[in-house]
Structures are given as C-alpha cells and as structure tokens.
Amino acid sequence: MTDFHVYDTTLRDGAQQEGLNLSVPDKLAIAGYLDQLGFGFVEGGWPGANPKDTEFFRRAATELRLQHAVLAAFGSTRRAGTEAAQDPQVLALVESGAPVVTLVAKSSPRHVVEALHTTLEENLAMVRDTVSFLVAQGRRVFVDAEHFFDSYVQDPAYPVQVVQEAFAAGAEVVALCDTNGGMLPPQVFRAVTELRAVTDGILGAHCHNDTGCAVANTLAAVDAGATHVQGTVNGYGERTGNADLVTVVANLQLKQGREVVDPAALAQALHLSHAVSEVTNIPPVGRQPYVGASAFAHKAGLHASALKVHPDLYQHTDPALVGNSMRTLVSDMAGRASIELKATELGYDLTHDRELAARTVKRVKDLEQDGWTFDAADASFELLLREEVTGEPLQYFATESWRIITDSGDGREALSEATVKLRAAGRRVVATGEGNGPVNALDHALREALADAYPELAGFELTDFRVRILDASHGTDATTRVLIETSDESSSWQTVGVAPNIVHASWTALVDSFSYGLLKRGVQPRP
Numbered sequence: 001m002t003d004f005h006v007y008d009t010t011l012r013d014g015a016q017q018e019g020l021n022l023s024v025p026d027k028l029a030i031a032g033y034l035d036q037l038g039f040g041f042v043e044g045g046w047p048g049a050n051p052k053d054t055e056f057f058r059r060a061a062t063e064l065r066l067q068h069a070v071l072a073a074f075g076s077t078r079r080a081g082t083e084a085a086q087d088p089q090v091l092a093l094v095e096s097g098a099p100v101v102t103l104v105a106k107s108s109p110r111h112v113v114e115a116l117h118t119t120l121e122e123n124l125a126m127v128r129d130t131v132s133f134l135v136a137q138g139r140r141v142f143v144d145a146e147h148f149f150d151s152y153v154q155d156p157a158y159p160v161q162v163v164q165e166a167f168a169a170g171a172e173v174v175a176l177c178d179t180n181g182g183m184l185p186p187q188v189f190r191a192v193t194e195l196r197a198v199t200d201g202i203l204g205a206h207c208h209n210d211t212g213c214a215v216a217n218t219l220a221a222v223d224a225g226a227t228h229v230q231g232t233v234n235g236y237g238e239r240t241g242n243a244d245l246v247t248v249v250a251n252l253q254l255k256q257g258r259e260v261v262d263p264a265a266l267a268q269a270l271h272l273s274h275a276v277s278e279v280t281n282i283p284p285v286g287r288q289p290y291v292g293a294s295a296f297a298h299k300a301g302l303h304a305s306a307l308k309v310h311p312d313l314y315q316h317t318d319p320a321l322v323g324n325s326m327r328t329l330v331s332d333m334a335g336r337a338s339i340e341l342k343a344t345e346l347g348y349d350l351t352h353d354r355e356l357a358a359r360t361v362k363r364v365k366d367l368e369q370d371g372w373t374f375d376a377a378d379a380s381f382e383l384l385l386r387e388e389v390t391g392e393p394l395q396y397f398a399t400e401s402w403r404i405i406t407d408s409g410d411g412r413e414a415l416s417e418a419t420v421k422l423r424a425a426g427r428r429v430v431a432t433g434e435g436n437g438p439v440n441a442l443d444h445a446l447r448e449a450l451a452d453a454y455p456e457l458a459g460f461e462l463t464d465f466r467v468r469i470l471d472a473s474h475g476t477d478a479t480t481r482v483l484i485e486t487s488d489e490s491s492s493w494q495t496v497g498v499a500p501n502i503v504h505a506s507w508t509a510l511v512d513s514f515s516y517g518l519l520k521r522g523v524q525p526r527p
C-alpha cells in the first residue's frame with residue numbers, strides 16, 4: 001500500500017467541471033471524505049490563483065484533520081524570463097504550507113512555442129528552477145507533465161527530456177498527462193513502457209476522459225510501470241472529466257489484487273462518493289461503475305433466475321466490497337425468479353409458491369403493457385405484491401369521490417380547489433384543499449380528509465412529481481403516467497399511477513404513496 005500513490009484532484013481539476021462551484025467549506029468537507037476514502041494525496045487547489053483556494057489552504061492548516069492523505073498545492077512552473085524565487089505564483093505555493101507541491105509543466109514543444117511564447121531551453125530551465133527552488137524550501141515536488149502523451153506520439157525526445165529534467169532537479173513524481181484526453185490504452189502503454197526503460201523515478205498518470213478511456217488509460221499506465229494514479233471522485237473535471245478515481249482504485253484493488261487503499265475504506269466508496277455528490281450538488285449517475293445505484297441492479301428475468309443460484313453468476317464482483325448492494329428490478333422483463341428475489345428483498349418468502357410468483361409476474365406484465373412501470377416505483381410494486389400475498393388490497397380509507405375546479409380571471413394566477421369525500425376511521429369525511437395546480441390541491445384535500453384518522457401523514461412530503469405522455473400521437477387524448485416521490489425524515493419511496501386523465505393518474509400514485517408510507521410506519525388500516 002505504501003509504495004503506490006493514489007492522488008486525488010477533485011478539488012482542483014474536478015472543480016474545473018462546467019457548472020461545479022465549490023465554496024471553501026465545501027472543499028474542506030470534500031477533503032474529509034477523500035481522506036476517509038483512504039487516498040494518499042489530496043490536491044486542494046491552486047493557492048494564489050483565486051482568493052478561495054488561498055483561503056482553503058489557510059483554513060486547512062488548522063481545520064483539516066487528515067488521517068491518511070497528504071495535502072498538495074497545485075501551481076505552475078515559474079513564468080518565462082523570471083526567477084522562481086521572485087514569481088508570486090511560486091511563492092504562493094510555498095506560503096500555502098502544503099507539504100506537497102504539484103507543478104504543471106509544459107512537455108510539448110508546440111505548447112512551449114505557441115502558448116508560452118518561449119524557447120524549449122527556457123521551458124527546461126523553468127522546470128529545473130522551480131522544482132529545485134521548492135525542494136530547497138522543504139517541499140515534496142510532483143510534476144504534472146502537461147500534454148505528455150500528445151507530444152510523445154509526435155516525437156518522444158522533448159517530453160522525455162522534460163521528465164528527466166524534473167527528476168534531476170529533485171521531483172519525486174512525474175505524472176504523465178493526457179491533457180486533451182485523446183489517447184487510447186495501447187498508446188499510453190507503449191509510451192510509459194518506453195519511458196520506464198530510461199528512468200527510475202516514480203511515474204504517474206493523469207488522464208482525461210475525452211475518448212471515454214480515462215480509467216482504461218490509467219490502468220494501461222499502471223500495467224506499464226506507473227505507480228502513481230491521479231483522478232477525481234465521480235470523474236468530475238474539465239470537459240468530459242478525469243479518470244474516476246473510485247473506479248480506478250476498485251479496479252486496481254479488486255481486479256488486480258493491488259492493495260492501494262484500506263479495504264474498509266473501499267467498502268465506504270458508495271457512501272462517500274454520494275456524500276461528495278451532495279456537496280457538489282450534482283446528482284449521482286446511476287450507471288457509474290461500482291458505486292452507481294444501477295451498478296448491481298438486475299432487470300432481466302433470465303439474470304434473476306441465475307442470480308437466485310449464486311449472485312456472482314451475473315455480477316463481476318461482490319457489491320459489498322464497495323458498499324453497494326444487489327437489487328432486483330421488477331418490470332415486464334421479469335420472470336418468476338425476479339419476483340421471488342424482489343419479494344425476498346422486501347421481506348416476503350415466495351420460494352415455495354411458484355403459482356403466486358407466476359400470477360404476480362403476469363399482473364406486472366399486463367399492467368406494464370398498459371403503461372405502468374414498476375422498476376421506477378418500488379413502493380407501488382410492494383403494494384401490488386402484498387395484495388397478491390394477502391389476497392386483498394391494503395385500504396386505509398374508502399374513496400367516495402374527488403373533484404377539482406380550477407379558475408382564473410382578471411389576470412389572476414390560476415388556482416385549483418379540490419374536494420375529497422371518503423370514509424376513514426369509521427367516519428364519512430368531506431374535505432377541501434387549495435393549490436397552485438390540481439395535483440397540489442388534491443394532495444392538500446386528501447391530507448385534510450385523513451388528518452384525524454392518520455396524523456402520521458403530516459410527516460410525508462411530495463419531493464418529486466413526473467408526468468409522461470405515453471402515446472403522444474393521441475395528443476390530448478393520450479394515456480398519462482405519473483411518478484411521485486415521497487419522503488419522510490428517514491427515507492423516500494416512489495409510486496406510479498396510469499390513466500387517460502392526468503389528475504386520475506396522479507390520484508392513484510398519491511393514494512399508493514400515502515398507503516405505502518403508513519404501511520412502512522406500521523400504522524394499522526382503520527377504514
């Protein structure tokens with residue numbers, strides 16, 4: 001574990017992602033999560049480039065209690081024609097107090113000449129001077145050789161010279177960058193293999209994902225002898241992002257048997273990657289390898305029938321190793337085995353009742369044919385399953401009728417008013433509710449009608465409402481599917497309703513939502 005570096009740049013390169021903006025408290029919080037992931041190095045930003053990054057390093061010195069990670073400050077080699085000791089940007093790196101300084105250095109002749117407007121010799125001197133100055137200041141210096149691979153495939157001579165210059169000046173690591181993200185694994189493997197043959201220093205890989213190969217390129221570099229990997233949590237980063245470091249680490253550890261982080265930390269990967277998503281306010285991607293919600297979710301009936309025998313028949317690894325878990329999805333692609341597995345997840349044992357499982361499959365398939373969808377509405381599926389198991393629907397109240405009026409005029413916003421008539425707890429109740437739309441009004445009226453019988457409903461909140469027109473060619477005559485997400489203080493659940501009338505579909509999803517929430521709280525029906 002000690003001689004392999006896992007270097008995270010979520011707070012620097014990750015923050016270069018479009019739409020991602022981290023405050024100093026956000027950065028401090030994420031640094032804590034990266035540390036818990038067991039990463040060896042956390043690059044905190046570019047001190048001196050903006051006040052936020054400067055403040056991050058100032059506060060990190062007293063507020064961060066890192067257990068594993070060493071903090072790195074990022075910056076560039078000195079400006080052309082200046083002295084490292086006089087360059088404010090280089091001095092800010094020293095002032096940051098970070099024990100590691102990572103310098104971006106040009107390694108492509110074209111960039112040196114066209115972007116830096118200087119000579120190849122001066123660029124080598126910039127690398128040499130800046131590295132040796134920072135080493136003399138007591139810093140561990142890592143160098144990011146920018147555009148290394150693009151340059152190498154054109155002509156290896158200059159980029160190799162930059163790498164050698166950096167090591168000669170005292171750099172501890174040189175990370176080879178696929179800055180434009182255009183490489184493929186064989187190119188990376190070849191370049192690192194050839195470079196490995198002419199230098200003893202620690203080589204690393206920093207790969208962008210523009211060909212969709214950032215993780216594969218990183219692994220190719222490791223196969224060729226790199227022992228330092230850079231990346232970001234959730235693959236955040238400039239353009240299409242960086243190598244997803246959780247995927248890289250999981251592959252190294254679980255597929256190649258290299259213990260690069262503590263296995264207990266890897267077992268927190270899902271939780272910590274989602275915790276980072278909470279801070280970045282970027283929803284997690286369901287299809288993300290290892291830690292995505294769908295990474296171990298199985299929809300096909302044939303898969304489920306084999307999974308029943310052994311989970312590894314359709315899974316490449318044990319989800320628990322990354323903190324994930326297997327899920328079965330129920331849909332019109334389900335078979336009896338899918339229903340059995342799902343029922344087990346939900347606490348029902350159907351293993352000895354093939355007929356019940358078959359009946360449930362048929363009901364699901366028939367309903368999905370009519371537009372229902374159960375893999376996105378687990379709660380509605382559980383109510384359906386419960387009905388099949390007990391032989392009767394779960395009924396907390398008996399609906400007599402509901403009605404909506406929407407009115408507007410004189411430039412007023414439209415306002416909806418709903419009236420609900422039902423029987424609950426042995427009483428007939430008539431209640432009204434207002435809302436800015438028909439579903440909102442219906443929700444209010446239903447809560448009002450049930451408030452005495454089921455005060456627990458006050459803790460439920462509608463958190464998402466999605467409508468899909470299922471047969472658009474029918475225009476306003478089409479079938480409508482409504483998916484509702486409801487939350488309480490500890491969980492959330494999804495329900496579905498389908499009907500030609502949007503309000504009717506919403507009512508069905510709403511009734512399921514309330515019924516499921518009450519069921520989960522152990523509330524007995526009092527119709």
Ligand SMILES: CC(=O)SCCNC(=O)CCNC(=O)[C@H](O)C(C)(C)COP(=O)(O)OP(=O)(O)OC[C@H]1O[C@@H](n2cnc3c(N)ncnc32)[C@H](O)[C@@H]1OP(=O)(O)O
Nearest residue numbers: 046048049050076077078079080104105106115116146179
């Ligand atoms: C591949 C990467 O992602 S590297 C990280 C890139 N990240 C960022 O750029 C985010 C932070 N950057 C910034 O805040 C600003 O660009 C700063 C503070 C660094 C510089 O701002 P400015 O001084 O206004 O310069 P500007 O951004 O216009 O241009 C960059 C300058 O750095 C020089 N430069 C670029 N790379 C290097 C390098 N490796 N070594 C030395 N100088 C470099 C450029 O030649 C240019 O110099 P010039 O001002 O003499 O033309």
Ligand SMILES: CC(=O)C(=O)O
Nearest residue numbers: 104144146147177179
């Ligand atoms: C250094 C860096 O972020 C890159 O070359 O992509």
